[in-house]
Amino acid sequence: MAVEKDTPGKQIRATVPRTSQGDFILSPQRPSVLEAIRTSNEGRVKKLIPIRHGRMSESPFAFYRGMAGLMAFDLSGLPHTQLTVQAIGDCHLSNFGGFATPERTLIFDANDFDETLPATWEWDVKRLATSFVLAARHNQLKEADARDMAVKVSTSYRHSMYEYSRMNTLDLWYMKFEMHALMNSTTSDEVRNMLRDAIAKAEKATPQQVFYKITENVLGTFEITDQHPLIYHPLNLEKEKASIQNFLKEYSHTLQEDRRYLFSKYHVEDVALKVVGVGSVGTRCLVALMMNDKNEPLFLQVKEANASVLENFTAKSKYKHAGERVVQGQRLVQAASDIFLGWSTSDDGRHFYLRQLRDRKIAPDVNHFDKEVLMAYAGLCGRMLARAHAKTGPSEQISAYMGKSELMDTAIGKFAVAYADQTEKDFAEFTKAIKKGQLPVEIA
Incomplete structure (x- = not known):
């Protein structure tokens, strides 16, 4: 035998x-x-x-x-x-x-x-x-x-x-x-x-539902409602306008071309810091309210990305950008990923990744x-x-x-x-x- x-x-x-x-x-x-x-x-x-x-x-x-x-x-x-x-x-x-x-x-x-x-x-x-x-x-x-x-x-x-x-x-x-x-x-x-x-x-749960839940009309413009200390505005949009546009331009280049075209239909209306989760608290997590010409909202979550806690015990990530590490890993693991999943870098060199907020x-x-x-x-x-x-x-x-x-x-x-x-x-x-x-x- x-x-x-x-x-x-x-x-x-x-x-x-x-x-x-x-x-x-x-x-x-x-x-x-x-x-x-x-x-x-x-x-x-x-x-x-x-x-x-x-x-x-x-x-x-x-x-x-x-x-x-x-x-x-x-x-x-x-x-x-x-x-x-x-x-x-x-x-x-x-x-x-x-x-x-x-x-x-x-x-x-x-x-x-x-x-x-x-x-x-x-x-x-x-x-x-x-x-x-x-x-x-x-x-x-x-x-x-x-x-x-x-x-x-x-x-x-x-x-x-x-x-x-x-x-x-x-x-x-x-x-x-x-x-x-x-x-x-x-x-x-x-x-x-x-x-x-x-x-x-x-x-x-639609973007409109989230919109009415976390925003308010201030002198004819929409803003994310402050809820200190969990949601507040750390940025002055007018002063930071150029930096935000550069950040989003870099981000858009990480999207597929059709999704980049879709994203181009929206502009930034407001940005606020939002405390999320447990392990993420203290990292820089932001919510960006985007609007198109029809006054339809799109909420993006902007999360700071650092080195994985595993990297001290395995090989370093092959991605130099920590946000790209997160995005590429997510795309590999998930059966389907958010169409707005991408990454970018702030003026001070911090790495971030972006995705839709509360997408059903x-x-x-x-x-x-x-x-x-x-x-x-x-x-x-x-x-x-x-x-x-x-x-x-x-x-x-x-x-x-x-x-x-x-x-x-x-x-x-x-x-x-x-x-x-x-x-x-x-x-x-x-x-x-x-x-x-x-x-x-x-x-x-």
Whole structure:
């Protein structure tokens, strides 16, 4: 009887056993939590840093969202296969959601790529799995359920990777997770009703709706309404007019020609700084209100881009412009990307990327997910992540390494619980530093 020869993926098990993926050991070189936070604050807008600390202080999960760099350090010292994909980088359950494709179809996909970079596939899986443990604990679910959700992420990822590794390449790249199809395929009435409500809300969300929600008429011109300290005007449009035009001209050259033509129909009406997310707080994030000759609005989000937190532990990005790194990574991973996705550079040399603001976006309210919904969501995120990695990495080798048994899933569950425990310890150190006055905090 002939013996099947080991594939390259299976051969990696000799040096990186699947059980080792469950190990978590702190490096003696690991920086203190206070040091890590101060390092991550470097280059941010100083007066916004207390707001960042305030948002991170809400829970261990919120802290986890803001400290992708610390986890990157921890992951880099652990066993990994070095099978490289286009990693999301900051891969947690709140960085997935729904949005509209250029054809206006609502799809589910990853939607935050500030840290994207080629890296080993396990880092995304482990960060995603750990986020489900922390979210389950935050929602006061049983500890056994929290672990099972991390296992579910891995199981869904493993089964899907096997499926995608055998798909026709074009079919894989055309594949989308359409929200209506997800709603119709679920066996859970609760999940179906939740998706139906989310889809209905998203389909009503138009640029005009956003326009009336966040703008006001001031002496015959429209302005974004100040909501200090989260939305305010740092720029004088008249004084900065030339700089803004140069910035947008450079940006327009990163768009496809047809989209550049469309963009040329709009002019800048107003620009305001807007605090967003948790990890992004303190970076320069702006909202630009554009109008055309018909007084129809277009909102662009302008986000500062810096080096990925993964770059200290992998090769440097091949893109010299951090905004281009984000955009190209997003285009690789997503099934469809915003038509206004592009990048530019400010006069002071800062890198930015641009996209539409709130384009029929569906942001899952994970803080209120019960066991049934969170478990279903874990399976969906694992499946979507596998598709992203299969598109951009050696899917057959990754699938062969994981194999058909539950060994890998058990290891990921073990790791996720251990790292969630560590995150809670780190969070305790963080809140202790706040109480001692070592870190300024503002709740906004």
